[in-house]
Amino acid sequence: MARLRRGWVGIFVTTGVFSKQAQVEVIDDQYPLVLVPGLKLAREVIRMAELSFEGDVGALLDTIVDSYEGEVTSRRPEEILSQA
Template sequence: MDQIYEYYRKKDNSKAHRAHSGDFEFEGLAKEITRLIIGDACHDGWVTKSSGDVGYDFVLRVDIGTKGISQVRQVVLGQAKCYRRDQRITGEAVDRVVARLKRGWIAAFVTTSFFSDPAQREILEDDYPIMLISGKQVAQTVRKYIYEKNITLQEYLDSLSRDQSFKSPEDILKEE
């Protein structure tokens, strides 16, 4: 995890206008990690524009069932935070992405750090439809992926796209 954090911290330091360490570039990896964890039912989406925080950083779609009237499509709103390993994610940070969800949508919060115990309890007690993906799970998913593809960590991180979109999350429901 330290190598991933350092990769994005260094990229971020080369961009003096960015306020949060690594978040901008990390969003592409967070989107990919979420897609890999969800599996084949997940369709690729986009990373949101970098200026102006709208409460989420990427959009994906999950298709359940077969095409036509036997299929349900769900929006996945994602939040990405590239923090040091010792900097916890609080319930307030999680609440921000949950507040953006519409009926039937789900969320994913991906970080290089960890979620505080109170934040985890809040998610469970309130039954929020959100996946919490900690730094440990990010590292495990990346390790498995680069092993299967027989590539280096550097090659993988360099290959990730930062396609930005100005679309509404609802637009992903219309895409094929």
């Protein structure tokens, strides 16, 4: 949270779950943070595979991995956000 600048929103993705206390803290302290638990992540991956890869999750993940290196940049977050 300390690294977020004014007006930014953070996203915290886990393959597990968030404790009740973590969720309460985000809400009570009004942190600009989206919590994405593992089950939601898994459901979205399955949905994406069904839409574009006839349900083949492996093919979806292979495509993502194959294109990943070309997507990595050394730009600062504000440079990326200003292009959106």
